Amino acid sequence: MPLARKRQISLVDTPYYHCISRCVRRAFLCGVDKLTGKNFEHRRQWVEDRLLFLSTVFAIDICAYAIMSNHTHVVLHVDQAKAKSLTDEEVVVRWHKLHRGTLLSQQFLCPTIPPLSKAERLSLKSTIKIYRQRLMDISWFMRELNEPIARQANKEDRCTGHFWEGRFKSQALLDEHALAACMVYVDLNPIRANMSNTLETSHHTSIKRRIHDLKKGTQPQTLMHFIGNPRQNQPDGLNFDLLEYIQLVELSGRCIDPRKRGAINIDESPILARLGIEQSNWLTLSQAFETNFSVAAGSINTLNRFKRKIRKKPRPI
Numbered sequence: 047m048p049l050a051r052k053r054q055i056s057l058v059d060t061p062y063y064h065c066i067s068r069c070v071r072r073a074f075l076c077g078v079d080k081l082t083g084k085n086f087e088h089r090r091q092w093v094e095d096r097l098l099f100l101s102t103v104f105a106i107d108i109c110a111y112a113i114m115s116n117h118t119h120v121v122l123h124v125d126q127a128k129a130k131s132l133t134d135e136e137v138v139v140r141w142h143k144l145h146r147g148t149l150l151s152q153q154f155l156c157p158t159i160p161p162l163s164k165a166e167r168l169s170l171k172s173t174i175k176i177y178r179q180r181l182m183d184i185s186w187f188m189r190e191l192n193e194p195i196a197r198q199a200n201k202e203d204r205c206t207g208h209f210w211e212g213r214f215k216s217q218a219l220l221d222e223h224a225l226a227a228c229m230v231y232v233d234l235n236p237i238r239a240n241m242s243n244t245l246e247t248s249h250h251t252s253i254k255r256r257i258h259d260l261k262k263g264t265q266p267q268t269l270m271h272f273i274g275n276p277r278q279n280q281p282d283g284l285n286f287d288l289l290e291y292i293q294l295v296e297l298s299g300r301c302i303d304p305r306k307r308g309a310i311n312i313d314e315s316p317i318l319a320r321l322g323i324e325q326s327n328w329l330t331l332s333q334a335f336e337t338n339f340s341v342a343a344g345s346i347n348t349l350n351r352f353k354r355k356i357r358k359k360p361r362p363i
Contacts, residue, residue: 061124062219068117070211077115098268105129107270112235113250119232129182141177188214220344
């Protein structure tokens with residue numbers, strides 16, 4: 047029996063989630079229509095631009111993404127601490143980037159309007175609480191990503207109806223093994239689909255954006271940063287080394303399709319030894335991540351613990 051979505055996302059167990067959205071009937075609504083020859087590749091840029099914009103609004107970080115012709119992959123990190131640390135004014139400002147809000151929230155930010163009364167402040171306080179919760183809600187993040195794209199595509203096609211086949215699918219990433227494998231899986235999607243031959247030419251992916259900024263000695267501001275190995279007083283970010291991760295994706299990509307890039311022994315990747323990933327299991331993880339796991343991914347122990355928890359009564363996020 048399928049689990050309710052609210053029970054699939056448990057921030058107590060992990061803040062990392064892999065989300066997938068597919069076009070209706072898996073049609074190539076973002077690619078080239080083979081019947082008419084019309085090119086819809088520009089819609090992939092719509093999705094990427096919207097995704098990166100949302101990372102500046104929500105208290106949700108983007109670890110990896112790949113915008114394909116008929117589906118999207120995104121690995122998200124929910125930053126509860128950041129959402130809770132935002133001031134009431136910051137919460138309202140962020141939410142107004144997406145929606146008009148209420149009359150009270152608009153008055154709250156207007157310097158020319160007299161201060162709100164006590165009753166109005168109490169009412170606004172409850173509204174801000176709702177906004178704050180939404181800013182760290184994956185369902186709201188995916189809703190704000192998918193709905194505008196669907197409306198924009200339908201307007202361009204002069205039609206109505208569904209653009210996405212349904213609500214997004216989510217997978218909980220319970221440990222570093224699952225997180226690393228899922229990110230590699232996502233970043234290699236264009237190469238696996240024969241849409242590109244190298245990482246630096248894999249358009250509309252996080253790995254291409256990271257490589258582009260790495261050449262300038264920086265990391266993308268709209269993506270979660272790599273901070274290296276775990277250490278004391280470390281900043282927030284991914285506990286991997288960026289150069290090692292890029293090498294890992296490169297090596298995994300060569301093993302997946304040796305006809306394009308040749309075969310390079312995966313033993314040479316230092317990040318595998320640090321994470322303790324068995325070489326015999328790594329290709330299975332990175333090649334077919336979505337099919338090997340259902341609503342969560344991780345080691346046997348972490349998966350068993352997660353299953354025992356989610357089968358119990360729903361816990362509040």
